[in-house]
Amino acid sequence: MKSSVIFLILSSVVYAEIKVLHIDLYTNGCSDSDGVNMYGLDGEEKWYADFNKQKGVEPLPPFADPLTYPGGYEQAVANQQICKQNLATSIKANKNPEEKIVPPHSSIYPRDDVVLGVKNTLICHVSGFHPAPVRVRWTRNNQIVTEGVRMSTPYPNQDFSHNQFSSLTFTPEEGDIYSCTVEHQGLSEPLTRIWEPEVTQPSVGPAVFCGVGLTLGLLGVATGTFFLIKGNECN
Structure with missing residues (x-):
C-alpha cells in the first residue's frame, strides 16, 4: 500500500528569539484504500475527518472549549482527491518504489x-x-x-x-x-x-500489631497493679 502525506508545522516567535511554544500540525494523507485528514496541536488531535461516517470529529474532552471547522469535512474530501492524484503521479514518476514497512x-x-x-x-x-x-x-x-x-x-x-x-x-x-x-x-x-485490574487487599499488619501492643499493655498494667496491691498488704 503506497501512501502520500503532507505536513504543515507552525511555530511561535518570542522576544526576537525563535522558541517553539506549540506545534500546530495539519496532515492530509491517502493510499489506495485509506485516507487521513487531521488538525493537531502539541501531539493531540483537534479535528479529523471520519471518512467512514462522512463527517468531521472534534475529539476534545468535555471540559475543553469547543472548536468548529465550518466546511472542514467537505474540504477534507476535496483534499483527498488531490492527494490521490498526486500519489498516482508520484508512483508513476518514481517507477513504483518499494515502501519501507516498520512494525508497531x-x-x-x-x-x-x-x-x-x-x-x-x-x-x-x-x-x-x-x-x-x-x-x-x-x-x-x-x-x-x-x-x-x-x-x-x-x-x-x-x-x-x-x-x-x-x-x-x-x-x-x-x-x-x-x-x-x-x-x-x-x-x-x-x-x-x-x-486486568489489580486488586489491592487492605493491609492487616498495622491492625494486628496495634492489637497485640494494646493487649500486652493491658497485661502489663494488670500485672503492675497486682504486685502493687500485694506490696501494700505486706506492709
Missing part, C-alpha cells in the same frame, strides 16, 4: 487510577509503525468488545513513523481480563497486550 510496538494502560466499579478508560498506544494505519481489536474475557471503543487518526513522528491510540470506556470489575490486539502489514502475526 504497543502498550495498554488505564487513563486514571483504577477503582473497582468506577468507570475508567483503557488506552492501547501503538507507536513507531509505517505505513499507517493499524487495526485494533478489544476483548473482555475473550469476547469481542465494540461499544465504547474509539480510534484516533495516525499521528506522524519526526522520523515519519506514526503513533495511534485506541481507547475503551469500561468499568473495572474483579476477575475481568481485557486485551487489545494490533494488526499491521509489518507484523507476521497480530500483537496482543493483556490487562
Whole structure:
C-alpha cells in the first residue's frame, strides 16, 4: 500500500528569539484504500475527518472549549482527491518504489487510577509503525468488545513513523481480563497486550500489631497493679 502525506508545522516567535511554544500540525494523507485528514496541536488531535461516517470529529474532552471547522469535512474530501492524484503521479514518476514497512510496538494502560466499579478508560498506544494505519481489536474475557471503543487518526513522528491510540470506556470489575490486539502489514502475526485490574487487599499488619501492643499493655498494667496491691498488704 503506497501512501502520500503532507505536513504543515507552525511555530511561535518570542522576544526576537525563535522558541517553539506549540506545534500546530495539519496532515492530509491517502493510499489506495485509506485516507487521513487531521488538525493537531502539541501531539493531540483537534479535528479529523471520519471518512467512514462522512463527517468531521472534534475529539476534545468535555471540559475543553469547543472548536468548529465550518466546511472542514467537505474540504477534507476535496483534499483527498488531490492527494490521490498526486500519489498516482508520484508512483508513476518514481517507477513504483518499494515502501519501507516498520512494525508497531504497543502498550495498554488505564487513563486514571483504577477503582473497582468506577468507570475508567483503557488506552492501547501503538507507536513507531509505517505505513499507517493499524487495526485494533478489544476483548473482555475473550469476547469481542465494540461499544465504547474509539480510534484516533495516525499521528506522524519526526522520523515519519506514526503513533495511534485506541481507547475503551469500561468499568473495572474483579476477575475481568481485557486485551487489545494490533494488526499491521509489518507484523507476521497480530500483537496482543493483556490487562486486568489489580486488586489491592487492605493491609492487616498495622491492625494486628496495634492489637497485640494494646493487649500486652493491658497485661502489663494488670500485672503492675497486682504486685502493687500485694506490696501494700505486706506492709
